[in-house]
Amino acid sequence: ETGVTQSPTHLIKTRGQQVTLRCSSQSGHNTVSWYQQALGQGPQFIFQYYREEENGRGNFPPRFSGLQFPNYSSELNVNALELDDSALYLCASSSRTSGGYEQYFGPGTRLTVT
Amino acid sequence: AQSVTQLDSHVSVSEGTPVLLRCNYSSSYSPSLFWYVQHPNKGLQLLLKYTSAATLVKGINGFEAEFKKSETSFHLTKPSAHMSDAAEYFCVVSDDGNNRLAFGKGNQVVVIP
Numbered sequence: 001e002t003g004v005t006q007s008p009t010h011l012i013k014t015r016g017q018q019v020t021l022r023c024s025s026q027s028g029h030n031t032v033s034w035y036q037q038a039l040g041q042g043p044q045f046i047f048q049y050y051r052e053e054e055n056g057r058g059n060f061p062p063r064f065s066g067l068q069f070p071n072y073s074s075e076l077n078v079n080a081l082e083l084d085d086s087a088l089y090l091c092a093s094s095s096r097t098s099g100g101y102e103q104y105f106g107p108g109t110r111l112t113v114t
Numbered sequence: 115a116q117s118v119t120q121l122d123s124h125v126s127v128s129e130g131t132p133v134l135l136r137c138n139y140s141s142s143y144s145p146s147l148f149w150y151v152q153h154p155n156k157g158l159q160l161l162l163k164y165t166s167a168a169t170l171v172k173g174i175n176g177f178e179a180e181f182k183k184s185e186t187s188f189h190l191t192k193p194s195a196h197m198s199d200a201a202e203y204f205c206v207v208s209d210d211g212n213n214r215l216a217f218g219k220g221n222q223v224v225v226i227p
Binding site: 031035041044048056058090092102104105 | 150156157158160163204213215217218
């Protein structure tokens, strides 16, 4: 069973640029959630995708957007990068069953905005 | 709205002594509660979870947590700390039906030889 993978591992961008982060979900999982973890903080929920549709969003501006593909992999896009977007971006996959489900996290992408 | 409070951002324990990490939650509904661990430069790993079954939950690596609804708490314990337990620990709550996770700020655990 393949776990959750993310690419790239590290990324350096300049303020105002755009970035795309990628996530491959664990085999058999149809739901992907994205989280932002600033240095010294707990992860914050960005949004979730279920069967290619956005299914909930946290307190993040519209310049944070996403996609989920038919194979359930996902992308996180951030436009007009700001210095405060520097963080570890975590992807988590899960499979919906009745009564709740666990989320399995990837290793993350470290984004630095200069 | 769901939220979690973790006091003591940094916790130092001697190897072989008990570990106690405190977590209090706020939730409008019957919550699911989790503890995750994050080792340096590694992803988040689930230690244990509570989802309305037994209130005393046993997890991996000798950790356990007790759900106390009257105290809105879900404290994490381990009888004897090991050097490999040095990591950051997050208490997490989910109650919105869509499994949107709300993380606490974390406890950085240092184990002293």
